[in-house]
Amino acid sequence: MRLSAAVLTLLLLPAALAAQAGKFPPDTLINTKVFPHTTPVTQVIGAMRNFTSDLGVRCQFCHLGEEGKPLDSFDFASDEKRTKQVARQMMLMVREINRRVDTLPRAGGVALQVTCGTCHRGVSRPAPLFTVLGDIGTTSGADSAVRAYRALRNRYYGRAAYDFGESSLNIAAFRLGQAGKFDEAFALLKLNEEQFPTSSGLAVFRGNISLMKGDTSAAEAAFRDAIRRDSTNNEARGRLRAIGRP
Ligand code: HEC
Ligand code: HEC
Structure with missing residues (x-):
């Protein structure tokens, strides 16, 4: 049973990936591991735009696609690029940081939130x-x-x-x-x-x-x-x- 389920997943996955190519914004999320699959696509794309401005990059820094080509020619679900894999870890890290930040005793009621930009400040590899x-x-x-x-x-x-x-x-x-x-x-x-x-x-x-x-x-x-x-x-x-x- 287990084996056949795994084989089935393997068979279906490429088909699902292929089905998405050629439409932007996509109707559904395919390969998100941090965003729940039910997250509205517009919300994910909003977060992506924040990534680009926080890191001073464009979509193809993390995704397969060519500069100047329309976004519907990009393969956003692919995890091929190292930078996308790093970004996913960074998303989890930021989540952890904010969980910790929430426990700080603070004056006033202003919510503090750490974002990619807190460290990156417009560059992809933040360093002094x-x-x-x-x-x-x-x-x-x-x-x-x-x-x-x-x-x-x-x-x-x-x-x-x-x-x-x-x-x-x-x-x-x-x-x-x-x-x-x-x-x-x-x-x-x-x-x-x-x-x-x-x-x-x-x-x-x-x-x-x-x-x-x-x-x-x-x-x-x-x-x-x-x-x-x-x-x-x-x-x-x-x-x-x-x-x-x-
Ligand atoms: C710094 C890296 C980075 C940049 C820049 C970036 N993305 Fe992403 N993107 C990611 C990561 C990481 C995920 C997967 C998130 C997850 O696993 O929940 C993702 C997922 C997506 C998805 C969902 C794909 C799927 O599996 O369904 C879309 C669509 C997307 N990005 C579009 C964009 C667009 C459009 C831009 C440019 C405006 C962009 N991204 C810029 C890192 C990036
Ligand atoms: C606490 C500080 C901090 C936060 C917050 C942070 N980053 Fe980073 N990030 C770094 C540092 C430092 C590096 C450089 C690591 C290195 O030099 O290898 C880095 C590297 C990266 C890289 C690899 C760049 C490359 O060229 O190798 C990506 C992609 C990235 N971050 C994405 C993100 C995204 C997306 C977010 C928000 C979800 C984020 N980071 C939030 C500190 C941070």
């Missing part, structure tokens, strides 16, 4: 800018990291996706320095200087990375730069004392 640049600097070198920064800034400045404030490039440079990637680190600091030419804190980063490199003279010059830019920078003073050049 310093992590993105540190990874590119490590694997592809200084020029690639600088190019990537400019491209990301052009595309995302003013959006919530990445922090283009002063600290991102400083932190990326610091981490590259810790990994012994000094050329890459200094290239990112130089880029940051273009935007924050009077920053005292940036000069301290330059000094600290010079120390990592073992270049005490460059470090001294950088710490003096920091004090010139801001005479109240006690961190720079402390550094100068620490290297015996107060």
